[in-house]
Every structure is written in structure tokens, then in C-alpha cells.
Amino acid sequence: xxxxxxxxxxxxxxxxxxxxxxxxxxxxxxxxxxxxxxxxxxxxxxxxxxxxxxxxxxxxxxxxxxxxxxxxxxxxxxxxxxxxxxxxxxxxxxxxxxxxxxxxxxxxxxxxxxxxxxxxxxxxxxxxxxxxxxxxxxxxxxxxxxxxxxxxxxxxxxxxxxxxxxxxxxxxxxxxxxxxxxxxxxxxxxxxxxxxxxxxxxxxxxxxxxxxxxxxxxxxxxxxxxxxxxxxxxxxxxxxxxxxxxxxxxxxxxxxx
Amino acid sequence: xxxxxxxxxxxxxxxxxxxxxxxxxxxxxxxxxxxxxxxxxxxxxxxxxxxxxxxxxxxxxxxxxxxxxxxxxxxxxxxxxxxxxxxxxxxxxxxxxxxxxxxxxxxxxxxxxxxxxxxxxxxxxxxxxxxxxxxxxxxxxxxxxxxxxxxxxxxxxxxxxxxxxxxxxxxxxxxxxxxxxxxxxxxxxxxxxxxxxxx
Ligand SMILES: [Zn+2]
Ligand SMILES: [Zn+2]
Numbered sequence: 001x002x003x004x005x006x007x008x009x010x011x012x013x014x015x016x017x018x019x020x021x022x023x024x025x026x027x028x029x030x031x032x033x034x035x036x037x038x039x040x041x042x043x044x045x046x047x048x049x050x051x052x053x054x055x056x057x058x059x060x061x062x063x064x065x066x067x068x069x070x071x072x073x074x075x076x077x078x079x080x081x082x083x084x085x086x087x088x089x090x091x092x093x094x095x096x097x098x099x100x101x102x103x104x105x106x107x108x109x110x111x112x113x114x115x116x117x118x119x120x121x122x123x124x125x126x127x128x129x130x131x132x133x134x135x136x137x138x139x140x141x142x143x144x145x146x147x148x149x150x151x152x153x154x155x156x157x158x159x160x161x162x163x164x165x166x167x168x169x170x171x172x173x174x175x176x177x178x179x180x181x182x183x184x185x186x187x188x189x190x191x192x193x194x195x196x197x198x199x200x201x202x203x204x205x206x207x208x209x210x211x212x213x214x215x216x217x218x219x220x221x222x223x224x225x226x227x228x229x230x231x232x233x234x235x236x237x238x239x240x241x242x243x244x245x246x247x248x249x250x251x252x253x254x255x256x257x
Numbered sequence: 258x259x260x261x262x263x264x265x266x267x268x269x270x271x272x273x274x275x276x277x278x279x280x281x282x283x284x285x286x287x288x289x290x291x292x293x294x295x296x297x298x299x300x301x302x303x304x305x306x307x308x309x310x311x312x313x314x315x316x317x318x319x320x321x322x323x324x325x326x327x328x329x330x331x332x333x334x335x336x337x338x339x340x341x342x343x344x345x346x347x348x349x350x351x352x353x354x355x356x357x358x359x360x361x362x363x364x365x366x367x368x369x370x371x372x373x374x375x376x377x378x379x380x381x382x383x384x385x386x387x388x389x390x391x392x393x394x395x396x397x398x399x400x401x402x403x404x405x406x407x408x409x410x411x412x413x414x415x416x417x418x419x420x421x422x423x424x425x426x427x428x429x430x431x432x433x434x435x436x437x438x439x440x441x442x443x444x445x446x447x448x449x450x451x452x453x454x455x456x
Pocket of ligand 1: 158159160161162163181182183184185186
């Protein structure tokens, strides 16, 4: 019989799925193993062993065993490091944090370690807890996650004629081709919405700028709307599906404004 | 499950669809049904069908009922000015059984669950808004669960009704009765301190 090896890591809870009468299958984004799925025996019943640990976006210490890499991990213990109290007390922030982990889940294959993605979640959840929730925070998270997972859209220059983005010009985003075209190359249809060079520059800036500076950025309504439409459209195109938590965020926004 | 005859397999698979029922329990239930008298089995089957055809939602609070309005909304001794908002009929039943509440309810039939795509459009909010707009409500007690989903839902309700001239309260969170601090998780302890009360 294969020996179960024991491992230790830290990870964010991405989602839980009820399994049978008393167990939960928990998906984490872990520091050492990337996306990790494990079974927590008795987690639905015993409030002692796993009390309040499997809540979305909580950061936890996990000890697990498994027979082989492709098998479900058996969660031996799981303790809270941070349950992001400040985020959980704010509806908008909770919805944004939920969106962050939803996206991370969609863009991460199981078992592929990516420390930078882990750090991205850690940095952005920390910032979300401390600073005001803003559109810039959400868009810059999307840009960075796309970049780290190899789906960065080409925004530096027109994907056809390679002319760098120039102030004052209009551009068109082509999700299918993964980048922007200048108005000469795009041959836009009447229904297509142009995006400004300013929006393109903002997204490029947000992709790499120092995390501490993000809180200083406030997008104007038009910048926010344009960058949103580019990134949301692109993400939906890459994933081939809608992101559920985004839909919920929209519904709440509509109801509460 | 291979060893079972087809009709038993079918029953096991139907029972296995029920929440909290795994294959082993489903097989045990199926065997129990098989051993029961014809009469008992008929009663069980009829009650399943009856529940589906007779039970509807109370016009006022959305509790499960056989009538247009449930027995709680019907009861004139209950305080109609206080509404306790719960996630589902089970939560309502739990509070009712405690016997400590004399107001009325509103059942949301769900809770915000962003990761499952359940947003405000999927909750039964309209009936509550209507009752509040009628102007006879003085207090809303938000009794959703204390996990992230329940808390987010509580924040949503607070946001929706904070401009109305009503008292909004949230059920207390913290130490369970008879609890021992040594064995209580961090989160519960920090909530207990946050929601401490004067003596
Ligand atoms: Zn071009
Ligand atoms: Zn009723």
C-alpha cells in the first residue's frame, strides 16, 4: 500500500462543495501547490475540528496527506491565519474579494504552483481590507492576474501595424485577437465602441505599478467604464463563460445605487 | 449497487439525490422501505406527493403553508410590527421552536452566494420591501446565518433599508451557551468581544 505523505502549506479558501452526509471538498489556492483540492472529513458536522475555517477568501494553515499528486488531499487540520475581518464587514469589499478568488479559481489549473498568484491574492486582499474599494483595484487585479497566468492582452501597440499607443488616438479592442487595433487597422463597424489612449495607458500602468500607489488612483467614470468593458469582455472570451460572482456584483450595484 | 435488482437501484438513486444522503444511507433507507408493510409505504409515497401539491408560500412572509397566509401571519397576538428575516423555512422553524419570539417573519428562500451566482435577483426581497413600504413595520431583525454569505446578505438588507424609518437589528454572535473559552475558535471569541454587553 502506498504511504500517505504529510504536507504543510498556507492557502486561501476558494470554494467549498458539500460531499456526502458530513464532508466538504475544499478548493484552496496554496502557496506551495497552487490550486489544491482536499476533503475535510466531518467538516459539516463537527464544529470543533474545522470551526469557521472554510469561509471564502480566508487565509489558512493547512496540513494534509495524500497518496499521490493526482489524488484528492486529505485535510488533517486547517487553522485560520486571517479571515479578513475588515473585508467581511463591508458588502462591497466582500463581493470584490469573492470576485478575486472566483477569477483565481478560473485561471488556475490544479496542482500548478505559482507563488506570484498567491502573492497577488495576498497583496490585494490586504489592500482591500485597508483602503476604500475602487474600480481601479478590481481592474488592476484583473490585469495582473491575466499577466501572471499568461493571458495578458496586447495593449502596448496596435496588433496589426505595431504602432505604439499615441495620446489622443482612438483604439478598438479585439478580444478574439487578444489586443487593440488603431482606428486605421480596425475598420470599425458602427456599433463598435472606441477606447481612448488614456484607458489603454491606465491599464498598462496598473499592471505593473507599485501596489502601495494603487490606492491613489481614482478612475473617471469614462475610464472606469472603458477599462471595465475591455477586461470583462476579454476575460469572458478567454474563459468561454461568464464569471458568476461578477454577475452578482452587478446585481447588487444596480440595487444599491 | 450492482448487486441490487433494477427497481431497488432506481429507489436508491432517487433517495441519494436528497441532501445529506450518501449512497450507503440511501441503500439502508431503500431496504427499510422494502421491508415495510404495503400500507406504510403507501402513506409515505402519498405524503411526498401531498406535500408537493398542497404546500405553497404564505402571501405575506413566504413561509410554507397550506393556506393563503401561514398560521403565524394569521395569529393576531403576534407583533406584526417586528419582522425577523431568515434564510429559509428551517431557520424559521428553529426560531419558532425556541418559543422566544412573538413577532412575524420574512423568508428570503436563499442567501447571497456570489461564487454560486446567487445574487439579490435570486432572493425573495420584493415581498419584504412591500411590507416595509406599507409603513407598519417598526423593526427588522436580521437573522441570517453568521457565515460570510449570511453576513453579506445582512449587509445588503441594511443597505436597502437604512433610509427607511425603521430599527434594523442583527442577531447576536459569539459564545454558545455553556461554551468553554478554551475550546472556542478565534473568530467566535473575537465576535464575542465585539458584541459584549453591559451588566
Ligand atoms: Zn494599426
Ligand atoms: Zn406568513
